[in-house]
Structures are given as structure tokens and as C-alpha cells.
Amino acid sequence: MNVTIARISGSLAGRNVLKSLENKTLVKTNPKLDGILIALGGEYAAGNLFGLIHVKGKLAYYIKKFVFHSYRKPLLKLIKLGYNRFRKFQH
Numbered sequence: 001m002n003v004t005i006a007r008i009s010g011s012l013a014g015r016n017v018l019k020s021l022e023n024k025t026l027v028k029t030n031p032k033l034d035g036i037l038i039a040l041g042g043e044y045a046a047g048n049l050f051g052l053i054h055v056k057g058k059l060a061y062y063i064k065k066f067v068f069h070s071y072r073k074p075l076l077k078l079i080k081l082g083y084n085r086f087r088k089f090q091h
Contacts, residue, residue: 005031007075014082021089037064 008031016026037047037060045060055063 004034004071007071007078011078011082014078014086018085018089037067039064 008029012027012029019026035047035049035051035053037045037049037055039045039061043058043061044056045064046054046056047060047064048054049063
């Protein structure tokens with residue numbers, strides 16, 4: 001679930017780069033984790049979801065894998081969008 005923090009931080013960083021280029025006030029944030037899943041090697045992981053559920057073993061691995069794949073496509077879309085917006089400032 002560290003992807004959550006990376007997505008929030010990366011999106012905000014991109015917006016702040018654009019704001020900086022436009023001499024606008026930068027935005028602060030304090031992103032919060034919904035949980036954490038850590039790969040332990042092979043098909044094993046461990047973690048905590050929403051501060052309520054502890055998971056480990058293959059179940060945690062499959063949840064981590066699902067989270068990764070659910071974020072991948074939207075992240076690639078955000079990267080492309082940010083890159084295209086940034087390119088406008090270079091011309």
C-alpha cells in the first residue's frame with residue numbers, strides 16, 4: 001500500500017512543479033496510509049489493512065499483488081498526463 005503514498009506525493013509534486021512554473025503558491029499535504037503490505041519473498045507477505053486486519057502468508061501476497069495491479073494502469077495514465085502538461089512549459 002506504499003503505492004498510495006507514492007501516488008499522492010507524486011501527483012502533488014507534479015502539481016507543485018506546475019504551480020512553481022506559474023509562480024503560484026505551492027500546496028502542502030500529509031498523506032495517510034490505509035495500511036501496509038510487505039513482500040517477504042516468494043509468494044509470502046505480511047501486513048495490516050486499515051489498522052484493523054492483520055494478514056500474512058499467501059493471502060497477504062495476493063492482496064499485495066491485487067493492489068499493485070489495481071494501481072498500475074491509473075499511475076501510468078497520471079504519468080502520461082503529467083508529462084504532457086509539463087512539455088507545454090518547455091515550448
